[in-house]
Amino acid sequence: MTGEPPAITTVHDGVARLTLNNPRRKNAITLEMAGLIEDFCARVHADDGIGAVLVDAAGGYFCSGADTRDLAAASDDPAAPESVAGVSAVYGAFVQVGRLPVPSVSLVAGGAVGAGLNLALATDLMLVTPDAVLDSGFVARGIHPGGGHLSLLGRAAGYQHAIALGALGVALSGAEAVRRGLAWDVAGQDDLLETATRLVAGAAADPQLARRIKQSATLELGPPALSWPAALEVERGTQMWSLGRKGSRGWDRNPPKPDLS
Structure with missing residues (x-):
């Protein structure tokens, strides 16, 4: 992957696709990746020929959250302007995904943890592999949720799920997330993209x-x-x-x- 950008974007037949591309770190979100996500969202807003968005990841794992190296740096002086700006940049990118002007679908294989779960929840629908792990992850790391995490959980599946995942640290498999209403549907890893493409075909065509x-x-x-x-x-x-x-x-x-x- 050396030399490749940490996020790859394509547009084809009315579908814009954002692929996280940091597989060696389970697609942990860096500041550079956050900037590319914002650029992608701006492109979708500007291009009236785009009718749907897919968000997926390279390497068989959706996203392990914000890059822990950036979090560690912010922990040294969390009140410093550069610390606040760095964390805010990552979460701000997710807000832009949530504000996309077209239907959006995240394709979650492997797992989505912490800020990675935020990104998946920022899309309109989530497709998951049956054994994917959806994990808030903040409590396990001894930090408060961020990025509107509790609001995103509550919007998707209600108050009890926001408390169970966000405050109690409960993790769900992809299959259980669908059963509980946190995700839309399950598909095998090899079928995720085809399933998502069929799902957005009508929006992409008009x-x-x-x-x-x-x-x-x-x-x-x-x-x-x-x-x-x-x-x-x-x-x-x-x-x-x-x-x-x-x-x-x-x-x-x-x-x-x-x-x-």
């Missing part, structure tokens, strides 16, 4: 619609969530836009073939 639906979901579901009448108003204008785009002929069972002469 980026305009995907972006508008994602925006409505963000507005309606919050936090704070909107009332049903308010959600109706949020959706009304965009649904009318989609009807106008489709046009009356779009409802024909057998639309006329275009004249190619």
Whole structure:
């Protein structure tokens, strides 16, 4: 992997893919990687041809968290401006993933620990291998969770799970995470990418619609969530836009073939 960037990005057929590429350290997130994640997110915002995002990792392990060398340096003087800035840069990158304008899916093989679990939870859906380990990890290291970890856990699976993982240090397998609602579905490691690609195919094929639906979901579901009448108003204008785009002929069972002469 020498000479390769710690995060690789590609765009193909409406799908933008971010691959963590620090496998020798189980894809621990460095400051350089955090910067590349932010650059990737900015590219997704700017490119209207992107309808979905996949986040995965090289080497069979999703992410072991923030690089412990950076954490050790911050521990020497946690109040120092450079310590605060370094930790904030890592967590800020996850916030940008959470603010992506299109549906996003993380592909978790091997494990996601601490800040690595934050990254997975920042996406809209998580696909996991059955034996992947999802572990808050903060309590085991004797530190308080960071990066909005408890909020992310609570958003995904509720208060009890936030306490169980974040405060009690409970770890879940991928299969159990799906059963408890923390992850969307399981797939074998060799099938993760194909499963995710099928899952986002509709969004990738129609980026305009995907972006508008994602925006409505963000507005309606919050936090704070909107009332049903308010959600109706949020959706009304965009649904009318989609009807106008489709046009009356779009409802024909057998639309006329275009004249190619």
